[in-house]
Amino acid sequence: MKLGVTMPVEDGLSAKDFVRIAVEAEELGYDTVVCGEISGAEVMATLGMMAARTSRVRLASGIIPTTTRAPVLAAMGFATLSSMAPGRIAVGLGASSPIVVGDWHGRDFKKPLSTTRDFIKIFRAAISGEKVSMETETLRTHNFRLTIDPEGDLPIWLAAINDRMLRLAGAIADGVFLTWCPPTEVQKKVDLVRAGAIEAGRDPSEIEVVLSFWGFEGNDDDVSIVRERCRRSILAYAMVPTHQSAFLDAFPTLARAASAWEAGDRKKALDLTGDDVLEAMCPIGPPGVVSDRVRQYVAAGVDLPVLFVVGPSHSGPEPALQTMKSTARALALTPYVPVAES
Secondary structure, eight states: OOOEEEOOTTSOOOHHHHHHHHHHHHHHTOSEEEEOOSSSSOHHHHHHHHHHHOSSSEEEESOEESSSSOHHHHHHHHHHHHHHSTTOEEEEEEOOOHIIIIIITOOOOOOHHHHHHHHHHHHHHHHTTSOEEEEOSSOEEEEEOOOSOOOSOOOEEEEOOSHHHHHHHHHHOSEEEEESOOGGGHHHHHHHHHHHHHHTTOOGGGSEEEEEEEEEEOOHHHHHHHHHHHHHHHHHHHTSTTTHHHHTTTOTTHHHHHHHHHTTOHHHHHHHSOHHHHHHHOOEESTTHHHHHHHHHHHHTOSEEEEEEOOSTTOOSHHHHHHHHHHHHHTTOOOOOOOOOO
């Protein structure tokens, strides 16, 4: 069984902490280490440090926006990483949200589907090493040529939660990156990815299904803290205008919760984010709950479940390591033993 782990990028950890988690993940037998990018660690630098300290585990971004970097700059960054760790780098891309793109980075969040499609088109051309001059509906580059050899393939994972982006992932990406998706909703989303692939004349079986989910295992006191933290996170993500429709099946009270939050009634909003919603999204509890959810995702058709190792906020890397270790034991992951150089 393959299992990935993604960095707790909202926990205020340092680069040293992230590298420690990546090294331990490799030693525990995890297949992939993923690092996202929100408002803390910059993802390319972080993955570079991880690449220098690991030798087997696959490394991926999860997810960088297609609006905060030019596609040729992204090609330069990922080619650099790949030249350090050939065959171990995956490119996780996504449209992000109006808050991240518009409010934080001061860029226009317009036509996210077209921008993402065009970004991937230019990125693929740039990473090939050929001279690229291209003008699309939303992006352009003129006479760019990459002068570093990636020394390996760079598969692209496209983050998708809404129907049109799911179809686009099937049409143009090497993998789809799902999130905030209970096991019961996997099949419906994967069917849309496959439909997009078929419409584009591609073999849908060749598209990797990657799914990130928040999880935690620990004692009762920490479990209570993490449950309430995740409840708030679910509501925050679900209220993003571009995300809302993707949450409705698992979160039928979302409209009422969002109205209460906007009216300033935080308690009512969180009460409306019920335990059923929380438990559908985030396995949190004693040892065994995360590994059980991993098995459910695999049975539902996920090729690579990726554990987002959430913990009590700003509590250091130990909660992440604790959950990683107990889950690796429960799933009998094969520890990595480096071969000694002769």
